[in-house]
Amino acid sequence: MKTEMPCRRRAFSLIELLFVIAIISLLAALLFPVFARAREMARATSCLSNMKQMGIAIALYQQDYDETFPMNRFADATHAAGGCANSPGIPYPLSGVEETSINWRRVVLPYIKNKQVQACPSNPYANHAPVPNVVPGDQSNPYYQPKDYLPLSYAINATFFHEAVPACWYGESLIRPRSLPEIDDTSRLFLLGESRLPHPGLGSWALQWRGEHPGTGVFHQHNGLSHFLFVDQHIKSLPLGRTCTDKLWSDRYPDRSGGCDNLSLPQEYQ
Numbered sequence: 001m002k003t004e005m006p007c008r009r010r011a012f013s014l015i016e017l018l019f020v021i022a023i024i025s026l027l028a029a030l031l032f033p034v035f036a037r038a039r040e041m042a043r044a045t046s047c048l049s050n051m052k053q054m055g056i057a058i059a060l061y062q063q064d065y066d067e068t069f070p071m072n073r074f075a076d077a078t079h080a081a082g083g084c085a086n087s088p089g090i091p092y093p094l095s096g097v098e099e100t101s102i103n104w105r106r107v108v109l110p111y112i113k114n115k116q117v118q119a120c121p122s123n124p125y126a127n128h129a130p131v132p133n134v135v136p137g138d139q140s141n142p143y144y145q146p147k148d149y150l151p152l153s154y155a156i157n158a159t160f161f162h163e164a165v166p167a168c169w170y171g172e173s174l175i176r177p178r179s180l181p182e183i184d185d186t187s188r189l190f191l192l193g194e195s196r197l198p199h200p201g202l203g204s205w206a207l208q209w210r211g212e213h214p215g216t217g218v219f220h221q222h223n224g225l226s227h228f229l230f231v232d233q234h235i236k237s238l239p240l241g242r243t244c245t246d247k248l249w250s251d252r253y254p255d256r257s258g259g260c261d262n263l264s265l266p267q268e269y270q
Helices: 014-064 165-169 204-208
Strands: 154-157 190-194 226-230 235-238
Touching: 014 154, 014 190, 014 226, 014 235
Parallel strands: none
Antiparallel strands: 154 190, 190 226, 226 235
């Protein structure tokens, strides 16, 4: 009578095990960036939807205020409306109402109800301060209780809609809002961009600014592109440099900040 020998299982050798681990590591290195990009694309869609709602809120505001756009910042009890407050050598407009308690984000809030519409889910600074000991979110938040803090993610095009542009660049006596009849081509002037700074507006001069942390920039991006809402309410996702090459900052008016002149974008925008 024959006795059957037990079946012996062959184990992996060390070389084979290391080879399998190397293949898994290689696949992970290839797939993780793909997953990250896919996740960011989903967040970008949400950010785009929020931006669209912000645009509708501004359009409703215009209906109530004779086709004028909300100013970047408004006068309040401690900041009087005056003329241009620029000092010599400053290339961008100043109004004297900087650090005010009222800005365009505040005045459109009644038209959107939910303040979280003003936050982009992929913006790391939407509800968090970029530097220590600073109130998070919108620049006006120090005037309010935490329950009334606004997030940040969207900035008005300050090259055109900044309240001091007419006074500083056109020689007018007072700051004022811009109006729809002033614009020649509403499809080639953007109204809102994506921001990582608490300032309510960013002009083309900010293209050369660095972020609070290296590699972030002050304009928020999604896989190398930023969303821009145009005055006619359409949205485009563009590389930041296109805003200069396509002349999307100031309609027919000159950009006296020189923000797009000799443009050399920081590495985080490349």
